[in-house]
Amino acid sequence: MVIEIARFQVAPEQQKGFFDAFADVKAYVEKAEGYQSHIISQEIEDPSRISLMVKWRSYEDHVDLFEPSEAHEIFINALMPFFQGEVEVFHFNTAPASIGGEK
Structure with missing residues (x-):
């Protein structure tokens, strides 16, 4: 499993519009x-920073299948007017990570 974290900067006066748009396209x-x-x-x-955390079956499901899709284009285009920067x-891989220094 993979967790995608997308971080957005959204001005306070734009947040209601952002969350409404997200509800429309989620x-x-x-x-x-x-x-x-x-x-x-x-x-x-x-609070102007908003994070979307999505759990995917695999990295490829997100990057190779969803990102180049028409569905992703519709999704991201609905949210883009609200982003600053x-x-x-x-x-992140959900498999246990290796910790340095262990033998």
């Missing part, structure tokens, strides 16, 4: 091949 992600679940939330330290996207 089904495009939910119906994607390999989608398992998601959480969207504002940061406590900086670049969107940051990270992927």
Whole structure:
């Protein structure tokens, strides 16, 4: 399993519009091949930063199947008017990580 974290900067006066738009298009992600679940939330330290965390069956399901799809284009285009700056996207493997220094 892989967790995608996408971080958005959204001005306070734009947040209602952003969350309304997300509610309108979240089904495009939910119906994607390999989608398992998601959480969207504002940061406590900086509420203008919003993170979308999506659990995917695999990295390929997100990057190779969903990102180049028409569904992704519709999804992201609905949200783009609300972003300030670049969107940051990270992927994490849910398998246990190796910790340096162990023998």
